[in-house]
Amino acid sequence: xxxxxxxxxxxxxxxxxxxxxxxxxxxxxxxxxxxxxxxxxxxxxxxxxxxxxxxxxxxxxxxxxxxxxxxxxxxxxxxxxxxxxxxxxxxxxxxxxxxxxxxxxxxxxxxxxxxxxxxxxxxxxxxxxxxxxxxxxxxxxxxxxxxxxxx
Amino acid sequence: xxxxxxxxxxxxxxxxxxxxxxxxxxxxxxxxxxxxxxxxxxxxxxxxxxxxxxxxxxxxxxxxxxxxxxxxxxxxxxxxxxxxxxxxxxxxxxxxxxxxxxxxxxxxxxxxxxx
Numbered sequence: 001x002x003x004x005x006x007x008x009x010x011x012x013x014x015x016x017x018x019x020x021x022x023x024x025x026x027x028x029x030x031x032x033x034x035x036x037x038x039x040x041x042x043x044x045x046x047x048x049x050x051x052x053x054x055x056x057x058x059x060x061x062x063x064x065x066x067x068x069x070x071x072x073x074x075x076x077x078x079x080x081x082x083x084x085x086x087x088x089x090x091x092x093x094x095x096x097x098x099x100x101x102x103x104x105x106x107x108x109x110x111x112x113x114x115x116x117x118x119x120x121x122x123x124x125x126x127x128x129x130x131x132x133x134x135x136x137x138x139x140x141x142x143x144x145x146x147x148x149x150x151x
Numbered sequence: 152x153x154x155x156x157x158x159x160x161x162x163x164x165x166x167x168x169x170x171x172x173x174x175x176x177x178x179x180x181x182x183x184x185x186x187x188x189x190x191x192x193x194x195x196x197x198x199x200x201x202x203x204x205x206x207x208x209x210x211x212x213x214x215x216x217x218x219x220x221x222x223x224x225x226x227x228x229x230x231x232x233x234x235x236x237x238x239x240x241x242x243x244x245x246x247x248x249x250x251x252x253x254x255x256x257x258x259x260x261x262x263x264x265x266x
Contacts, residue, residue, distance in 0.1 A: 019181070019182040019183035020183050022181055022182060022183060023179060023181065023183065026212070040243070041242070041243065041246075044243035044246075045243075047212060048212075048214060048243075048247070051181055051212070051214045052214055052215060055181065055182045055214065055215075055216065058182070059182070100251055100252060101222075103222055103225075103252075103253065103256050104256065106226065108218070108219060108222040109219055109222050109223040109226055110219060111215060111216065111219050112215075112219075113215035113218050113219065113251050114214070114215035114216075116250075116251065117214075117215055117247065117250060117251060120250050121250065
């Protein structure tokens with residue numbers, strides 16, 4: 001289900017909880033950002049952030065056998081705001097960490113880069129536990145890229 | 152107008168360049184497409200290959216799932232004293248390697264012709 005306002009400054013997409021649909025979510029977010037005058041670097045950041053957040057949501061639901069749709073809301077008012085809602089509390093059970101995997105020590109093959117990437121790219125990133133036990137991830141991205149420290 | 156099929160499929164092509172097996176990837180690497188990349192890499196590495204170059208020049212998007220696949224390939228090659236080279240010049244892809252510290256771990260080069 002897709003809802004778009006007339007001037008494409010906000011969109012709301014509900015999509016089935018399956019990896020196949022994540023490309024649609026990031027394509028839509030990228031289109032709204034481009035329409036809002038965000039440059040190529042920031043559009044790429046937004047696409048990456050949306051993809052990482054949606055991937056976490058879909059994986060968390062699949063791991064718990066939850067089939068509820070994922071909700072993506074994008075809003076642009078000079079700053080790009082995103083909200084992604086799933087039906088699990090995966091961000092609050094301690095299974096996700098902001099620490100980068102130790103690749104030299106043999107970690108990283110099975111993931112672990114997503115949340116650290118999000119923390120380093122988003123200008124603001126928050127996680128909220130919903131009343132129904134689900135998670136809402138919100139982040140915002142300014143038009144100008146802040147200096148990002150490589151690890 | 153791009154079709155949904157264009158968004159989700161990877162283009163995977165093998166070739167040889169000097170002593171390197173080259174796997175050229177096209178498309179977007181995410182949680183949906185990464186398994187096909189992982190499978191292809193395993194197939195290429197199956198024949199005791201020790202020199203692999205993965206060309207990302209036609210990749211429009213790479214997320215953390217794709218990074219995991221590349222880390223796995225590097226691990227396989229390290230186990231056999233092999234060599235993995237990543238070909239990439241796109242700033243937004245290189246940024247993903249830099250932020251995660253993987254630009255210091257992978258041998259990233261800017262031109263397949265320089266292998």
